[in-house]
Amino acid sequence: MSDADLPALAEAARRDLPHILEDLRRLVESETPSHDKELLDAGLDDIEAWLGERLGAPSERVRHAGGADGDVLEVLYPGEAAGEVLLLCHYDTVWPRGTIREWPVSIVGDRFNGPGCFDMKAGIVQGVWAIRALREQGARVPSIRFLLNGDEEIGSPASREHVERAGLRADVTLVLEPSRAGLVKTGRKGMGLFDVTATGIESHAGLDPEAGASAVHALAELVPEIAALAAPERGTTVNVGVFDGGTARNVVAGRAACQVDVRIQDPEETARVDAGLAALAPSDVRVKVEVTGGWNRMPMNPGPATDHAFGLAREVARGLGEDLGQISVGGASDGNLVAALGRPVLDGLGAAGAGPHSRDEHVSVGRTPHQVALVAGLLARLADR
Incomplete structure (x- = not known):
């Protein structure tokens, strides 16, 4: 034409x-x-x-x-x-x-x-x-x-x-x-969509706080580690977009979860980010952490x-x-x-x-x-x- x-x-x-x-x-x-x-x-x-x-x-x-x-x-x-x-x-x-x-x-x-x-x-x-x-x-x-x-x-x-x-x-x-x-x-x-879930032990926050293991506290402790997986110099960004957990003000939280958005320009970054998420471990060993989701699109x-x-x-x-x-x-x-x-x-x-x-x-x-x-x-x- x-x-x-x-x-x-x-x-x-x-x-x-x-x-x-x-x-x-x-x-x-x-x-x-x-x-x-x-x-x-x-x-x-x-x-x-x-x-x-x-x-x-x-x-x-x-x-x-x-x-x-x-x-x-x-x-x-x-x-x-x-x-x-x-x-x-x-x-x-x-x-x-x-x-x-x-x-x-x-x-x-x-x-x-x-x-x-x-x-x-x-x-x-x-x-x-x-x-x-x-x-x-x-x-x-x-x-x-x-x-x-x-x-x-x-x-x-x-x-x-x-x-x-x-x-x-x-x-x-x-x-x-x-x-x-x-x-x-x-x-x-490229884009990775991950969910990080913490499972703790519920207890009464006033009567028996030491018996509990707060999933909210543990996950909040891990959020800076998640955010630190970003590497802007490599084109990698990390955003914790949603955080929720617990059932009541006076209950040591038994569960908490956050949603994580990861963007990468270099395909090789997937292995580093995966390893970082897999290594997440709260200081309170009674709280268990599970990472689900994965890479939705490559760059x-x-x-x-x-x-x-x-x-x-x-x-x-x-x-x-x-x-x-x-x-x-x-x-x-x-x-x-x-x-x-x-x-x-x-x-x-x-x-x-x-x-x-x-x-x-x-x-x-x-x-x-x-x-x-x-x-x-x-x-x-x-x-x-």
């Missing part, structure tokens, strides 16, 4: 921007919290119906049951060129049922604001409108597979096998997660194939009148799962905006046509490989 076609793609996206925003409003107002199976099912039903309205019937369609988590929808739209590109998206959000009533969608100036708009329903919408723009231009594209999962925000427990299988089949995976200030994410940290570090894909994206961006940068970020995504298989991944090709997981979450209205055209141009460029 020649550079001369790229401005036409951007112009088509600018022309269609009102419809793009209408579609984004539709998806945002259909709430899909990660832990609400009823709303996830209804939301995916609506997304599938909307896909049919905008793109027509796919050549392949399968909906994988997610059990207690959101289902996974795969649809394939055949292309004229060889190969297959995976557009990887999640439709679940961190926002609980009823959020849309207290925080309705608003568009003020350049900001489209609403729960889940930036992370990442705008990416889904932009992917669909990129395909529509390409069809209008008559551009050759590879076959395009959408995979939409409803459990990414909780670690993709049900969808992981489907994401990995689709990623292995694809020549390139494009993750439509939000961008970082317009930059493509070519690197992401996404760019290699030659990803570098080549980024080079193509940068060529497209130049054809749209801008230079495209890349960045490595601390957050993980389903892109990590595909990258761990040695497959090329470009992440952060979705919305421009800011505020994920906050009430400031918003999509830049003015940048949306550019983001649509960038994905469209990259899909067409991949047909020339």
Whole structure:
């Protein structure tokens, strides 16, 4: 596809921007919290119906049951060129049922604001409108597979096998997660999710305190040791995000637990962190400590194939009148799962905006046509490989 076609793609996206925003409003107002199976099912039903309205019937369609988590929808739209590109998206959000009533969608100036708009329903919408723009231009594209999962925000427990299988089949995976200030994410940290549980001996805090062994005291003693496993110089961070325990003020606590989030850039850090967690031992030997959980995602570090894909994206961006940068970020995504298989991944090709997981979450209205055209141009460029 020649550079001369790229401005036409951007112009088509600018022309269609009102419809793009209408579609984004539709998806945002259909709430899909990660832990609400009823709303996830209804939301995916609506997304599938909307896909049919905008793109027509796919050549392949399968909906994988997610059990207690959101289902996974795969649809394939055949292309004229060889190969297959995976557009990887999640439709679940961190926002609980009823959020849309207290925080309705608003568009003020350049900001489209609403729960889940930036992370990442705008990416889904932009992917669909990129395909529509390409069809209008008559551009050759590879076959395009959408995979939409409803459990990414909780670690993709049900969808992981489907994401990995689709990623292995694809020549390139494009993750439509939000961008970082317009930059493509070519690197992401790996993530470990651990639970540390202390079991002590309950007793009356006033009448018989020495008979007890406080799990709360023991675990609090260990939290600094857990935090000390961080090694910022190696890209490793550790956060104890939740701590709870005990039953009453006047009871020596029999149980306490904390939830630990570990992020790594270097895969070799897994062994060091594992050893550190395994070595946790409170000074009161009567308290037993158990560590559960594990590594949810390995780091996404760019290699030659990803570098080549980024080079193509940068060529497209130049054809749209801008230079495209890349960045490595601390957050993980389903892109990590595909990258761990040695497959090329470009992440952060979705919305421009800011505020994920906050009430400031918003999509830049003015940048949306550019983001649509960038994905469209990259899909067409991949047909020339």
